[in-house]
Amino acid sequence: xxxxxxxxxxxxxxxxxxxxxxxxxxxxxxxxxxxxxxxxxxxxxxxxxxxxxxxxxxxxxxxxxxxxxxxxxxxxxxxxxxxxxxxxxxxxxxxxxxxxxxxxxxxxxxxxxxxxxxxxxxxxxxxxxxxxxxxxxxxxxxxxxxxxxxxxxxxxxxxxxxxxxxxxxxxxxxxxxxxxxxxxxxxxxxxxxxxxxxxxxxxxxxxxxxxxxxxxxxxxxxxxxxxxxxxxxxxxxxxxxxxxxxxxxxxxxxxx
Amino acid sequence: xxxxxxxxxxxxxxxxxxxxxxxxxxxxxxxxxxxxxxxxxxxxxxxxxxxxxxxxxxxxxxxxxxxxxxxxxxxxxxxxxxxxxxxxxxxxxxxxxxxxxxxxxxxxxxxxxxxxxxxxxxxxxxxxxxxxxxxxxxxxxxxxxxxxxxxxxxxxxxxxxxxxxxxxxxxxxxxxxxxxxxxxxxxxxxxxxxxxxxxxxxxxxxxxxxxxxxxxxxxxxxxxxxxxxxxxxxxxxxxxxxxxxxxxxxxxxxxxxxxxxxxxxxx
Numbered sequence: 001x002x003x004x005x006x007x008x009x010x011x012x013x014x015x016x017x018x019x020x021x022x023x024x025x026x027x028x029x030x031x032x033x034x035x036x037x038x039x040x041x042x043x044x045x046x047x048x049x050x051x052x053x054x055x056x057x058x059x060x061x062x063x064x065x066x067x068x069x070x071x072x073x074x075x076x077x078x079x080x081x082x083x084x085x086x087x088x089x090x091x092x093x094x095x096x097x098x099x100x101x102x103x104x105x106x107x108x109x110x111x112x113x114x115x116x117x118x119x120x121x122x123x124x125x126x127x128x129x130x131x132x133x134x135x136x137x138x139x140x141x142x143x144x145x146x147x148x149x150x151x152x153x154x155x156x157x158x159x160x161x162x163x164x165x166x167x168x169x170x171x172x173x174x175x176x177x178x179x180x181x182x183x184x185x186x187x188x189x190x191x192x193x194x195x196x197x198x199x200x201x202x203x204x205x206x207x208x209x210x211x212x213x214x215x216x217x218x219x220x221x222x223x224x225x226x227x228x229x230x231x232x233x234x235x236x237x238x239x240x241x242x243x244x245x246x247x248x249x250x251x252x253x254x255x256x
Numbered sequence: 257x258x259x260x261x262x263x264x265x266x267x268x269x270x271x272x273x274x275x276x277x278x279x280x281x282x283x284x285x286x287x288x289x290x291x292x293x294x295x296x297x298x299x300x301x302x303x304x305x306x307x308x309x310x311x312x313x314x315x316x317x318x319x320x321x322x323x324x325x326x327x328x329x330x331x332x333x334x335x336x337x338x339x340x341x342x343x344x345x346x347x348x349x350x351x352x353x354x355x356x357x358x359x360x361x362x363x364x365x366x367x368x369x370x371x372x373x374x375x376x377x378x379x380x381x382x383x384x385x386x387x388x389x390x391x392x393x394x395x396x397x398x399x400x401x402x403x404x405x406x407x408x409x410x411x412x413x414x415x416x417x418x419x420x421x422x423x424x425x426x427x428x429x430x431x432x433x434x435x436x437x438x439x440x441x442x443x444x445x446x447x448x449x450x451x452x453x454x455x456x457x458x459x460x461x462x463x464x465x466x467x468x469x470x471x472x473x474x475x476x477x478x479x480x481x482x483x484x485x486x487x488x489x490x491x492x493x494x495x496x497x498x499x500x501x502x503x504x505x506x507x508x509x510x511x512x513x514x515x516x517x518x519x520x521x522x523x
Contacts, residue, residue, distance in 0.1 A: 026408065029473050030522040051513075063523060085523040171474055174420065206480065209513065 010130050020134060021127050024083075024157035027136030031082035033170040034063070035180070035202045036140040038152040039195035043142035045080050046199040046216045048170075048207045064217045065092050066225055067115060067141070068099035077112055078217060078225060082170035083137035083157070091135060095119055112143040116153040116161045124159025134158070138169040148221055166198075172206040179205050192220060200236050211237030327399045328494070331450050333477050334470065335402035338485040341508040342501070343494060398432075399458050399465035400494065402485060403451045407471040411445055422472035422484035429455060432464035437487040441469060466491075482508060 009020040032048035047063045067077040077099070081088035098118050102110045110118075119139060127134045134157045141153045154169065155161040166184045168176035179202050189195045196218060203214050214237075216228040228236075330339040407421040426436035427447060441447070447455065451467050458465035468488050472481040488494055489501075 026473075027522070032523075081523060083522065085520060088523055172480060175480070209509070 008130075009127060009133060018127065018158070021158045024134040024136045025138075028083040028138045028157065028169060029171055029173070031170045033168060033172050033176055033203060033206050034080050034082050034140060035166070035168045035176055035199050036080065036142055036152045036154070036164070037166045037180075037184070037189070037195050037199045037202075038142070038150050038164070039189040039192060041150070041221045042192040042195050042218055043078070043144070043150045043152060044195055044199040044216065044218050045078055045140060045142055046203050046214060047080055048203060049213045049215045051209075051213065063215055064227070067092070067095050067143075068103075068109060069225070077110065077115055077141065077143035078219060079139055079141045080169075081137045081139045084135070087135045087137045088139075091119060091122065091137065091139070094122060108146075111145045112141060112151040112153060113145075113163075116141050116155060120155045120159045120161040122159075123155060123157060127157075127159060140167065140169055142219065144219060144221055150219075150221070166202075168202065175206055176202050192218075197236060197240055200233070201240055204237070204240070325397055327397055329399070329401050329454060331401065331403040334404045334472070334475075334481045335485065337477055337508060337511050338402065338482045341482070341511060342485075342489060342504040397463055399454065399463055400488075400491075401451045401454050401465065401467040402470075402488065403467070404470045404472055404475065404481065405448075406475055407473045409445075410471045412442070419471075422470050422474075422481045424484055424487060425469050425471065426466055427455060427469065428466040429459040429462075429464060431458075431462050432466050434492055436466055436468075437491045438468070477512060479508065479512060 009018070013019060032050050034045070034047040036046075037044045045064050049063070052058050064078060064080050067079050079092065079095070081091065095115055095118065099110050099115060102108070102114070116139075119141070123135050123137075126132050136157060138154065138156045141155070142151065144150055152164050152167065153161055154164055154167050166180045168180065180198075183198060183201070187194070188198050196216070199216065200211070200214060204210070207213055211233050212230065214233050216233055217225060218228070219225050328339065328343070330336045407416075407419060410416075410419070412419070424438040425441040425445075426438050427441045428436060446452075447467060447469065451469070455465055455467050457463075468485065470481060470484050472478070472484065474481055
């Protein structure tokens with residue numbers, strides 16, 4: 001049945017599916033895994049870095065992008081897309097223009113929710129136009145608003161968006177989300193360092209080659225965006241492994 | 257002829273029988289050139305068996321040369337990676353032959369550089385226990401087939417978002433009496449291509465055979481998908497063949513890095 005109703009975006013199937021949109025969601029799963037966590041005073045975005053070809057300039061392969069930086073660097077909106085790279089670039093450009101346009105018109109920086117809604121509306125338009133295909137991307141958008149509250153939003157190719165406390169997109173997103181459901185507790189995000197460790201632990205569940213293939217970015221309240229260097233990530237990974245060993249030692253002591 | 261909503265023209269099948277008698281006559285008049293082309297194609301499509309190291313062809317059928325009790329076949333890069341790292345690293349496996357074949361769908365004719373995950377068929381047998389491997393039917397033999405399929409091919413009444421992929425499903429022939437190490441493949445799912453051919457052959461010739469099919473959402477070489485085959489290690493067909501599991505995981509990781517295809521399309 002699917003094959004008769006999945007060739008055009010503007011056609012519903014008899015049981016109410018928009019197959020092109022659902023297939024676009026499969027494209028998202030082809031990207032590597034990404035995770036976003038909203039702490040009390042911090043937001044964390046982590047992504048699995050695919051190995052870059054030898055002759056490729058690594059600088060041009062950036063996954064985490066800033067959509068907006070406020071003048072005094074107090075607020076920023078960060079985003080991370082998974083799916084078709086080219087689609088992501090186009091949407092990021094439109095979103096950045098919208099952030100500036102909003103600032104010029106209303107003299108206030110965008111709220112995270114506003115820009116998420118903008119991106120989601122843009123994606124939805126492409127699911128309702130003839131001759132176009134949906135954007136094959138999901139986004140995780142994080143930032144702080146004027147009121148100092150951290151936010152994390154996720155959008156998908158159909159144009160829906162939701163706020164999350166922690167979420168994962170891309171390949172094996174379900175495994176990571178289950179890990180987060182088990183481990184996202186008030187203690188886990190009590191302080192910033194714990195939130196960062198939770199993000200790295202979630203990624204390590206599915207990343208195939210350990211800490212050196214993880215890219216991490218954080219924003220703390222009233223501070224500018226910080227991208228972690230490879231060394232800093234290694235340090236965090238080492239700490240996590242030490243904690244794991246200690247937890248296992250305790251467990252074996254209890255059983256003996 | 258019929259037109260559809262999108263402007264494509266679709267030829268409607270005619271239930272009255274063949275329409276044009278003239279077309280048939282034209283087709284029957286085959287020239288010598290057509291026959292020559294067909295002969296060349298048939299020669300190209302022959303399956304050739306040879307030894308990779310010496311590049312000599314094996315005239316004697318592998319079937320008679322190596323009778324065996326267990327035949328394990330892995331189809332697809334994840335299944336092959338699983339077999340290479342978990343089963344073939346324990347014990348010494350000797351390569352006894354390679355099957356080279358070509359048809360119009362092959363994208364490459366390069367048979368010189370083969371990696372463990374390429375789409376050709378290499379036959380190995382265990383040196384210490386030569387009764388493992390072979391393909392002689394009608395003897396006491398058990399066949400195990402491992403393969404992968406994309407999870408979107410899996411038809412189920414429950415919502416697909418609740419599926420925990422990758423997951424394993426089994427399909428066995430009538431003569432296979434042992435319990436499989438995962439649940440059986442439910443209807444209306446069907447198996448395609450080579451695994452289906454192998455199972456059908458085994459069912460017809462009453463050979464006990466089992467197919468382990470891994471439904472995954474990542475079709476290229478992936479650690480988690482290969483890991484989904486691990487329950488098969490406890491089955492009787494593979495028991496005794498696997499000794500060193502931590503080392504296997506290391507070998508698997510190395511396979512991943514050497515075979516990683518860089519793609520910039522998906523971020």
